[in-house]
Amino acid sequence: MIELERVSHAYxxxxxxxxxVSFALGLGERAVLLGSNGCGKSTLLKLMAGLxxxxxxxxxxxxxxxxxxxxxxxDWCRRFRGDVGMVFQHPxxxxxxxxxxxxxxxxxxxxxxxxxxxxxxxxxxxxxLSQYLDKPPYRLSGGEKQxxxxxxVLACQPRVLLLDEPTASLDPRATGxxxxxxxxxxxxxxxxxTQNLSLAAELGDRALILGEEGSLIFDGSLRRALDDxxxxxxxxxxxxxxxxxxxxxxxxxxxxxxxxx
Amino acid sequence: MHIPDGLIAPQAYLAAAALAVPCWAYAVRRVATxxxxxxxxxxxxxxxxxxxxxxxxVPLPGGTSAHLSGMGLLVLxxxxxxxxxxxxxxxxxxxxxxxxxxxxxxxxxxxxxxxAGGAVVxxxxxxxxxxxxAWAIVLPVSSGVVVAAVLLALVLGAQPYLASDAHGQPxxxxxxxxxxxxxxxxxxxxxxxxxxxxxxxVIGILDSRRATA
Amino acid sequence: xxxxxxxxxxxxxxxxxxxxxxxxxLAGLLLIxxxxxxxxxxxxxxxxxxxxxxxxxxxxxxxxxxxxxSGEDWMLFVLRLNLRVFLLALLTFWMIRHVxxxxxxxxxxxxxxxxxxxxxxIRTFAALLTDxxxxxxxxxxxxxxxxxRFGSAGRQAAAMMEKAERQADELNHGxxxxxxxxxxx
Numbered sequence: 248m249i250e251l252e253r254v255s256h257a258y259x260x261x262x263x264x265x266x267x268v269s270f271a272l273g274l275g276e277r278a279v280l281l282g283s284n285g286c287g288k289s290t291l292l293k294l295m296a297g298l299x300x301x302x303x304x305x306x307x308x309x310x311x312x313x314x315x316x317x318x319x320x321x322d323w324c325r326r327f328r329g330d331v332g333m334v335f336q337h338p339x340x341x342x343x344x345x346x347x348x349x350x351x352x353x354x355x356x357x358x359x360x361x362x363x364x365x366x367x368x369x370x371x372x373x374x375x376l377s378q379y380l381d382k383p384p385y386r387l388s389g390g391e392k393q394x395x396x397x398x399x400v401l402a403c404q405p406r407v408l409l410l411d412e413p414t415a416s417l418d419p420r421a422t423g424x425x426x427x428x429x430x431x432x433x434x435x436x437x438x439x440x441t442q443n444l445s446l447a448a449e450l451g452d453r454a455l456i457l458g459e460e461g462s463l464i465f466d467g468s469l470r471r472a473l474d475d476x477x478x479x480x481x482x483x484x485x486x487x488x489x490x491x492x493x494x495x496x497x498x499x500x501x502x503x504x505x506x507x508x
Numbered sequence: 509m510h511i512p513d514g515l516i517a518p519q520a521y522l523a524a525a526a527l528a529v530p531c532w533a534y535a536v537r538r539v540a541t542x543x544x545x546x547x548x549x550x551x552x553x554x555x556x557x558x559x560x561x562x563x564x565x566v567p568l569p570g571g572t573s574a575h576l577s578g579m580g581l582l583v584l585x586x587x588x589x590x591x592x593x594x595x596x597x598x599x600x601x602x603x604x605x606x607x608x609x610x611x612x613x614x615x616x617x618x619x620x621x622x623x624a625g626g627a628v629v630x631x632x633x634x635x636x637x638x639x640x641x642a643w644a645i646v647l648p649v650s651s652g653v654v655v656a657a658v659l660l661a662l663v664l665g666a667q668p669y670l671a672s673d674a675h676g677q678p679x680x681x682x683x684x685x686x687x688x689x690x691x692x693x694x695x696x697x698x699x700x701x702x703x704x705x706x707x708x709x710v711i712g713i714l715d716s717r718r719a720t721a
Numbered sequence: 722x723x724x725x726x727x728x729x730x731x732x733x734x735x736x737x738x739x740x741x742x743x744x745x746x747l748a749g750l751l752l753i754x755x756x757x758x759x760x761x762x763x764x765x766x767x768x769x770x771x772x773x774x775x776x777x778x779x780x781x782x783x784x785x786x787x788x789x790x791s792g793e794d795w796m797l798f799v800l801r802l803n804l805r806v807f808l809l810a811l812l813t814f815w816m817i818r819h820v821x822x823x824x825x826x827x828x829x830x831x832x833x834x835x836x837x838x839x840x841x842x843i844r845t846f847a848a849l850l851t852d853x854x855x856x857x858x859x860x861x862x863x864x865x866x867x868x869x870r871f872g873s874a875g876r877q878a879a880a881m882m883e884k885a886e887r888q889a890d891e892l893n894h895g896x897x898x899x900x901x902x903x904x905x906x
Contacts, residue, residue, distance in 0.1 A: 298894045321903060328900040339845055340888075340895030343838050345823040357900050383823070385841035399899065512773045513813065514806035515780075518739045545902040549892035552835055556842030557885040560850055564877050567870040576878065585882065601839065604728075604822055607772050607813045611735060677798050679742050682784050702871075709875035714882055 248272050248407055248436050249295050249331070254304035256290055264290035265461040267304070272407070272436050279447045279469055280440040282457035283483035288440040289336065291457065292409045295438070296333040329358045332400035333409040338392035342384040347376055347395060350384050354403040370398040374428070390421040397428070408432070410439045414446060426450065444473060444484060456482050510602070511617070511664075513610030515681045517671035520663060524615035531623055532596060538589040554594040555601075558582055562598065566702050574699050579656075580649030581707045583626045584633070595622040616663055625656030645711060646704035653700030654693065661685065661692040724825035731816040735809055744797065747804035754811050765818065769810035777803050834901075842888060846881055853877045 250271040256264035265287035272278060282288050293299045294306055297313045306313045308327060318324050335341050344350040352367035360366060371377045374394040379387060384395055393413060400408065410429075414422045426449045429437060439450045447454065447469060454472040456465035464482060465472055472478060479485035540547045561578030582591035596618040602608040609617065632648035665685030668678040683691075741747055755762045781799050788795035823840075826832045857865075857873045865873070896902065 293894060296898055298897055324903050325900060328898070328903060333898045335891065335895050335898070337891060339841055340891040341899060342841060343834050343896060343901070345821075345827075345833065345837050354899060357903070383837070383840070385837070385844055512776055512806050513735055513809035514739065514802070515776070518736065521739075522736075545897075546889075546893050548831060548835055549838065549896055550889050552838035553842055553885050553889040553892060555835075555839045556846050556888075557881055559839070559843050560846040560881055561878060563847070563850065564874050564881075566874050567867055576874070578878070581878065581882070597835075597839065601822075601836075603813070604820075605817065605840075607768070607810065607817055610809065611732065611813070612739065673742060673797075675794075675797075677794075679801070680739075682780065682798060682802075683787075706871070706875050706878065709872070710878045710882060713876065713879035717879075717883065 248274055248276075248309060250307040250310075251291075251295070251301075252305045252307070254294060254301040254306055256287075256294055256299055257302050263287075263461055264299075265294070265457065268457075268461075268463045269304075270455055270463065270466050272438060274406070274436055275434050276436050276453060277451040278438045278453040278455055279451035280438055280455050280457070281442070281444070281447060281472070281482065281484060282440075283442060283459055286457040286459050286483075287461040288457060289411050290461075292333060292411050292438070292440060295407075296331055296409055297327060298333070325358065329354070329403045330405055331407045331409065332403060332405035334393070334396045334400055334411065334413055336412040336415055338389070338396045339385070341396050341399065342392065345383060346381050347371060347384055347387070348380040350395060351398045351402050354399055358403055360404075366402055367398075370402045374398040375424075389416045390418065393417060393421070393425070397425075401432070405435070407436045408438075410437070412440055412442070414441065414443060422446070442484065444479070448473060456484075459483055510609040511613035513612045515610070515667070516612055516616060516663070517667055517680045518612075519670045520667065521612040521615060524619055524663075528596075528615035528618050531619070532593065535589040535593040535596075539593055542587075542590075551590065551594060551597075554582070554586060554590055555597040558591075558594045558598045559601065566699075566706060574702070576703060576706065577621060577653065579621055579625055580629050580652050580703060581710060583629045583652070584645065584649070584707065584711065588623075588626045588630050592618070592622045592626055595626075616660070620659040620663065621656040624659055625652040628652040628655045640708075640711060640715065642705075642708050645708040646701070648704075649707045650700035650704035653703050654696055657693045657696035657700070658689070661688040664688045664692070724820045724822075725828070727816060727820050728822075728825045731812060731820070734812055738805060738809055738812075741805070742801060744800040744804055747801065747808060751804060751808045751811070754808060754815070758811075758815055761818070765814045766811060768814045769807060772814070773806050773810045777806055838892070842892075845888065846884060849884055850877055850881065853880055 252269050254268045255266045258264060268291065280288050280291065290299065294301060297306070297308075297318055300313075300315055308331065311317065313327070318327070342350055344353050348364060348367050348371060351370050352363040355363035355366050368377065368380065371380055374397055376387075376391060376394055376398065379391070384392065387395060393416070413425055417425065426446065429439070429450065437451070438455075441447055441450070452469055454465060454467065454469040455463060456472060456478065458464040458481065465478055476485060539551060543550050558578055561576055561581065564576040564578075566574050566576050579591065579595055582594060586594075596614070599609060599614045599617050599622075603611045603614055629648045629652035632651045633644070636644045636647060638644075662685055664681050665683065665688035667681040668684055671679040673679055738747075738750065741750070755766065758765055781803060784798060785795045788798075823833055823836050826836055853873075854877070
């Protein structure tokens with residue numbers, strides 16, 4: 248579905264986003280993008296969504312290169328945007344319609360889907376926002392906005408769903424809801440970025456780990472990644488404890504929080 | 509300044525509106541051309557920024573405080589036309605969502621504080637050069653605030669001459685420039701200076717953060 | 722449609738009232754406006770009064786003083802000023818209660834998006850500003866000196882500016898991700 252080949256991205260001010268990243272996501276794959284703060288997870292997701300273009304390398308969707316010229320082709324761009332949906336970490340970035348129902352209906356309307364309002368009402372119900380249909384999105388709570396963004400993207404029936412730290416500002420109950428909801432989506436390629444190892448095991452089978460310098464330092468089984476303490480330490484996903492015992496001995500161990508409920 | 513409806517005569521606010529509309533149209537064209545598709549999100553953020561900047565209280569000696577207008581900062585950071593447009597939108601939202609400031613005062617405030625004041629900032633800055641020394645920023649911003657205050661004082665002071673009844677009594681704001689100029693301009697000499705210093709501080713903080721980022 | 726109509730009527734009323742100078746007519750219009758608001762009249766009237774009281778009092782007292790000193794009549798002007806300004810404020814707060822601004826500008830889609838975005842973004846910025854203010858207050862067991870308070874105002878403004886840069890880029894990406902710019906030439 249989505250393929251990155253030796254993709255690098257540097258920002259205009261020279262700050263490095265990611266470097267030399269290569270991987271491919273297939274249909275229906277559930278993957279987790281792990282990495283510490285500032286390692287380039289958001290940058291990578293935006294590259295995959297065609298919102299940023301690589302400074303080196305190439306990004307492809309279903310075999311076709313995603314280039315500036317291709318994105319200027321309205322028909323192709325519309326299909327691409329409908330197929331590849333991204334939910335941002337800060338939902339305010341995605342919300343710009345006057346009411347919840349219009350917000351969800353926006354994408355289906357653009358894509359020419361039949362009965363976009365009915366479709367939007369269905370999705371509002373599925374994400375538990377049907378009582379807020381006529382409310383302005385900016386009046387919703389953080390968790391409600393996150394659910395709204397999810398509904399907006401899924402209402403377009405994407406093939407690929409990219410989520411940028413979706414649980415960062417959610418309480419435990421809302422987090423649980425999100426995990427269950429995502430698990431219930433079938434035939435959808437998902438890539439979820441997170442620093443939360445406890446959740447990672449619930450969200451995918453495959454792990455892509457970015458190192459602090461922005462390169463891909465692991466691509467493989469999530470289980471294997473979570474069991475590799477050295478890898479987690481290198482990726483700044485684990486911390487070290489130092490213990491001094493009563494008898495004066497000291498030891499250190501690397502500790503990664505990866506138990507989930 | 510939040511001038512409620514009913515203090516400015518139709519002769520003044522309708523004339524101001526007639527002047528302001530083409531200025532807004534021009535500003536929209538300039539912003540849309542400069543920013544292309546990014547115009548809407550950029551303008552939205554800029555307007556929200558202008559709105560919130562105007563709520564920042566600047567402490568004054570004596571325990572009082574004044575509101576930052578933020579116009580000088582916006583003009584220096586984003587340019588005259590985006591700042592003018594954002595400032596005008598802020599005035600509109602304040603009037604239509606909060607009832608702060610009359611809708612009839614909007615074109616007057618937009619032209620005096622937004623456009624004229626902003627143009628003075630740009631003009632004085634271009635005379636002083638692009639440096640970031642205190643005077644290169646304080647002087648343009650202060651000048652903009654003071655010139656805007658003078659213009660506003662003149663507009664308000666003109667009301668008794670523009671509209672009076674058969675007995676010569678004013679129909680709207682009753683005091684002439686002999687009153688409005690000192691009452692409005694004198695405090696704005698201090699406010700303008702403070703706003704200039706604050707703007708210089710803010711630009712300095714932003715520059716130092718960028719340098720260390 | 723209703724919001725647009727109400728907004729247009731309100732604007733027409735505001736302009737029209739600035740052409741009315743007879744205090745009797747203004748008083749009559751004020752009574753009609755209060756009666757039309759029914760049960761919400763006291764609340765709206767209070768909001769309107771608070772919005773204009775300071776300006777009206779200042780101008781009225783100054784005019785009374787100058788008229789008294791010059792031996793001129795002041796009653797007519799004071800009545801006219803206060804009735805008109807209060808009436809216009811009353812109508813404005815009534816309009817604010819009944820008009821959804823985003824709906825009112827719906828025929829102009831770009832403007833509607835702009836209004837919705839601005840309101841949403843104001844909340845984001847305002848929340849950050851409140852945090853800064855509270856943080857400063859929490860770290861100041863006694864009232865800080867003027868210089869520090871001034872510096873705090875500067876840091877608040879700088880924080881807003883930095884946030885604006887990031888927000889603009891993020892908003893641009895978020896809207897683009899949803900195809901907002903695809904259909905706009």
